[in-house]
Each structure stands twice: as structure tokens, then as C-alpha cells.
Amino acid sequence: MLYVVFIGVLMGLANLIPGVSGGTIALLGGLYERFVGSISSVSAFKIRKEDVVFLIEIVAGIVIGILGFSTLIDVSLSRVPSLMYGIFSGLVIGGTPVVFKRIEKFDSSSFSFLVIGGLLVYLVSILASGPGKEAVLNHNTASLLYDVFAGFFGAAAMVLPGLSGAFILLIMGEYTRAIAALRHFDFIIIVFIGVGVILGIVFVSRLMKFLMKRFRSQTFAFLLGLMIGSLPDLFTRPGSNSNVLQIIIGLVSGLAISYLLSMFEKKTE
Template identity: 55%
Template structure:
């Protein structure tokens, strides 16, 4: 029990960092197969006591991790934003090879999927339409609906290897709002994001898994487009306050951390399918 909760706490910290997948932490902790099996059963509305208890322990740890470290993340974004966004950018850059390995053949449809991903994320980044950036803790119906959508998309996207929920929230301009809501214990915002997360896991995870099997090249090409398209936004997110002396080391550190995670993940990857 204590071990599962501890892994959950680390997973909660990972979920606060764009570019680090909470699923990777579960894998490193040796709980990957139990986690996938429990989530699969839950998405099929099969409730077994042992699996439910495991998920309760794990997500109790996640909540503790989120509450314990969200203030530190918010403080870092306020005091050294160039360093933090540099690290986020480096984590994204370092994750690109993981996604590339899942693109078996780059076809014309893959190229279109890649272009759609790039255009979509750049349109979100530079349109100024993302409510999360402008009003952190505003209570309004449009803001709550966007919270729901961001949680939904973020949770659904976590099915894809190498993609973190925090990264999706960052792309959608919801990241700072979510962190602030956790720190201020804004239960309404947390509720709507949480409802979106549950909906994304239960309703969309199966569709995405099917897409990965039937349209793997196109799915990962789209994901690659999202990642590449996000880099200019991450590098310029702080605007005129950007400090290259912090941004560049941040990028280097992020790439290095991503490399270390990839090495540890390969060493702990479960052997299956006769391999």
C-alpha cells in the first residue's frame, strides 16, 4: 500500500511537469501492467475490489503529489519563467525521438497529419483565444466549459506514449489556471477539469488505442506535429521578459532529463509478445 501511494506521489509531481508522462513513472515503479489492467477494467465498467483499491491508493498519492508540489511549480514559473519554459521546451525536444520511433513509414497522409498538428497548436498558441492565459481563476460558464474540454483532451491524449497531460494543458493555455486552482483550492475549477479527465479516460481512451493500431503512422505524425509546433510558443512564452541566460540552460537541462527518463524507461519496459 505505502509503495503504491509513494509511486502515486511521484506520478502527481510528474503530471505537473509538461513533457513528463505520469505513465512513465508508473512504468519505472513496476506498476505498469497493474495500472493498465485496472484502467482497462474501469473503462469497461468492470469493478473488481482489488483493482479499485489499487487505483484508489495510486490516485490518493497523485492528489498528495499535486497538492505538495503545485506551489513550487507556480513559484518557479513566477520567479524564473525563462528557466522553466526552457526546461519544458527541452523535455518536449527530448521526447521527439520517442515519437519518431513509432512512425514506421512517413506517407503523404502522415505528412498531412503532421501539418495539421503543427497548424493546430500554433493557431492555439498565437491566436490569443485561450482563456486560461488571460483569466486564471475566473468563474464563468465559458471558462468552466473550457476547463472541461481541456481536462477531457488532456486525459484522452495521455493514452499516447510520450505525451503528458500537463503538456496538453500547456498547449491549450490551461496549465497556469490549473496550477493556480490547485494552490487556491478552487474546487469549482478543479471539479470541471476533473470531470473532463474522467470523461477523457473512460470515453476516448479506447478510440485512441484503436487509432494507434489502425492508423499508427498518422496518429504519431499528428502528435509529432503538436510537439514541433509547440516549440516556438514555449521559447517565446515569456515575451520581452525572456532571459537567454536562463532559457538556454533550461532547454539543455530539459533535454538531458528527457534522455534520462527514456534510458530508465527502456531498462524497466515490460517484456511481452514473445520479445
């Protein structure tokens, strides 16, 4: 029980950080298949006691991780943005092997999906201008509906190893708004994002089960493309506040963390 909650806490922390995937944490912790399987069973109304208990434990951990670290992440992004985004970039770069090795056949088809994924996330990062861009905690209808929309896509991190839900929120202009809502306990925004997350977890888990069964290599190549395409946006996020030394220190730190996670994965395997 405590181990499941602990992995949930790490997943919650990962979901706060652009570039880190909660799905990857579940994978490294040896709980990924059980996590996805439990979600699939419960969403299909094939309810078993052990699945319900497991989901309660891991969700409790995720909530603890999110509420416990949201303020720290928020303050760090505002005070040392270059260091933080350097860390995020290092985590993304260091995490690419985790996804790449799951591409069973890297042929022209897989390469095409890698390019498509990279171009897609790059274009979204340029064009994204959602209502939450300025982290304003307003409750107008458009903003709340966008909260559900962004939460839906951000939920991918709960299911997909290698894809960060926090980064999806970041490029959709929702990340700072979500962090601010958690920090100020704005339960209206939290609930609307949460609704999107729940819907997204159920939908994406079923979709990925189908895609990974039929098009495994292309699917992971696409996810790898998303990660690679995210790097230009992450490197330029600090804007005029960029500090090259902090970016380098953060980059090295992120790579080191990714290396430690990869070692943990090998030990788990």
C-alpha cells in the same frame, strides 16, 4: 503498493509541467498497459478488485504529486519563466525519440499526420484565448464550462505517452488558472476541471485503443507532430521577460532529464 503510488506521484508531477507526459512516466515505470487496461475495464463496468485497487493506488499518488508540487511550479513560473520554459522545451525535444521509435512505418501517410499535428498545435497556440488566460479565479458559468472542456483535452496526458496534458492546458489558456486554483485550494474550479479530466481519460483511453490497433504509425506520428509544433510557443512564452542564458541552461537541463528518463526506459524494457 508503494511502487505504484510512487509512479503515481511522478505522474502527478509530470501533469503539472508542460512538455512532460504522465503517460510517458507510466510507460517508463512499466505500468502503462496495466493503467490503460484498468481504466478500460472499469469504464466498461467489467470491475475486478485488482483493477480497482490499482487505480486507487495510482490516483492517490497522482493527487499527492499534484497537490505537493503545484505551489513550487507556480512560483517558479512567475519568478524564473525563461529557465522553466527552457526546461520544458528541453523535455519536449528530448522526449521526441520516445514517441518516434513507436512509429513502426514512417511512410508518406505517417509524415502527413506528423505535419498535421505540428500545424494544429501551432495554430491552437496562436489562437488560444480561453477564459483562464489570466489565471483569474472567477466562477462565472462560461469559465467553469471552459474548465470542463480544457480538463477533457488535458486528460490526454493520463493516457498518451509523449503528449503533455499540462501543455494542452497551457495552449488553451487554462494552465495558469488550474495551477492557481490548486495553490489557493479553489475546490470549485478543481472539481470542474476534474470532471473534464475523468471524462477525457475514459473517452481518450477507448479512442486510443482503437486508433493504435488500426492506425498505430499514423497515430504516433500525429503525437510527434504535436510535440514538435509546441516548441515555438514554449520558447516564446517568457515574452519580454526572456533571458537567453536562463533559456539555454533550462534547455540543457531538460535534455538531461529526458536522457535520464530514456535510460530508465531502456532499463525497464
